Amino acid sequence: MTDAQAIDAKRPRSNNPNPNTTWLASKRSEAIIEPDLPIIDPHHHLWDRAGNRYLLDELMADISGGHNVLATVFIECSSMYRASGPRETAPIGETEFVNGIAAMSASGTYGLTRACDGIVSFADLMLGDRVEDVLQEHIRAGGERFKGIRHAAAWDPSEEIGLSHTNPRSDMFSTNEFRAGFARLQPLGLTFEAWLYHPQLDAFADLAAAFPETKIVLNHVGGPLGIGAPYAGHRDEVFATWQESIRAVAQNPNVYVKLGGLGMKVNGFDFHKLPAPPTSEDLAKVWRPYFETCIEHFGVRRCMFESNFPVDKISGSYTTYWNAFKRIASGASADDKAALFSGTAAEFYRLDVAAYPS
Template sequence: MNPGVGPEGAPQEALEDRPLSTTAAAPVRHPTIRPDWLARNAEPALEPDLPIVDAHHHLWDRPGDPYMLDEFLADASGGHAVQASVFIECNTSYHPDGDPLFRPLGETEFVAAAAARAASRPHGPRVADGIVGFADLSAGAAVRPVLEAQIEAGRGHFRGIRQIAAWHPDPAARGSVATPPPMMMLDPGFREGFAQLAPLGLSFDAWAYHTQLAELRDLADAFPETRIVLNHVGGAIGIGPYASRRRHVSAAWSAAIRELSHCPNLHVKLGGLGMRLFGFGLHEGEVPPDSVQLAELWRPYIETCVEAFGPQRCMFESNFPVDKASCGYTVLWNAFKRITAGWSEHERAALFHGNATRFYRLGETA
């Protein structure tokens, strides 16, 4: 298993100076979830009374691979005090026909119904209390009625848009199943659509690799009134041509994170570190990692982001079920609690529930 990254010394050569791999790569797939394997390393929840808002998870109705409300509730019932969650778009349950711009409303309707079912239960978290859906901002100003329809479909829970920008010229470096166009965040048509968000009170979830964070800085500077949250600690690539260049990635990534922190409208999600993108190979072990191992690996990412952005602009996420291929839900939150064990009560409250509640305006239904 590769060691964790951290803000090390300056690289001896620029990251982009190294020729990219030309090895053909199969289409990106997230590793398979293996419940029997995960059961080999069960842990009790640490600090079970610490309130948690899971700022990033998915629900999907995929044949042979469902992750629905009941599956999420089962994961979240492992002893942690999960009070609420935020659903993030994942290309599920779209309407099969009609205007392509409006088809993503099917996903929002699906999730809003799940949120209503969760709310009707006497106990348990407010699942999908915030909903972040999809709209093709590249449609420019024509996306405005789509955004308005998404707000209505969300039944008072719709909070923003995610349009994935994660792109790399080398297929071996890609850790996302999405296939966006290159330099999407700089495209004039996309920016025309992006300009529709703030007037409607909507935020933007940004998912990009560390090699694209300068583009995000440019976007955030151009739209200072739009609230943006960077997903998965900024996507420091640890696979493909970067697998043996961890020190160089660390230097480039941490410098980019510090640059982004100068944008007051930018926040960052702490998580997603169980994805194969980061190069830890956690899903390949004979047994799943425990929270002590995860805390050691993930600590440099978490500490770098919080040092740059401050504890008031960071929030923890599970990224389930994607990260479930690498560890269990209870183990994941135990790792976050271990990393922050020596931090102040105020800082931990902000990171585990306060910041996500404020950013996504959770608890509001109108």
């Protein structure tokens, strides 16, 4: 371990405050915009943490607000890892746990939505070639629901900004070990989820170009930062830098992007500090430039709206979020809306939409 890695190991991981349920309940409910529009939510988590339980019941309570959510995709969050056995296989426990939740949902007992119909888990790609055994075990544990890997890379030199829960190296994307592990994904039919901060987008673009056959999705519009030096108070400069990097990333046709994840503390919009939760109009006004930039450069068939719940729940309700997304997409054609809200996610994660109950 280098001196820099040793210092990073002591830095806090990126985290949000727990959602304030009293604050969320203080907002009057909104009417659902386009309630029949089919939605696949391609990004949420499940966990049982101190003061923050979010399992199937909580997810379905959020989904039940009135939007037509056909299915969801679970994204790794270090939940329910195995307590024994080799360290590198501990994340298999998350796939086992979520596949059980998916089976519960598929029974129909909890409603029509097929929760966790896609599963994305963690495997340490820094294992290099040795990660293939872990990937194979994930596939066995998740079956057809298992779709890919997220190895979060979010890192920034500002000590005010927490690192990803994986405690990544600043140069992770360029290391021989990581790329050897990354090379094992596409032959197994697995995708990659990229979670990083916007100053890392250029390094990410280089990774994507080096593996043009691997399908990759960029989480949370590339993580534009709004807290810590030199980002806090410099929204316009950050946007300009982010926008230029997004344009470069979009040149790689194997890269898709998730439109969401801007309700986190790290983005610096501070919705959670308002006296009352924002309306969907409030959210749409702030988020529109980011989402429209991505849609312009990636096209609707490489863009998908996401909730990022319960992480983003600090800034508003599930119902409000999807209303905000629908406001942003209000001028789109019916075909483009179908792609943004369900079609792109179904294609990327290979989900059988025709099999979902209606």
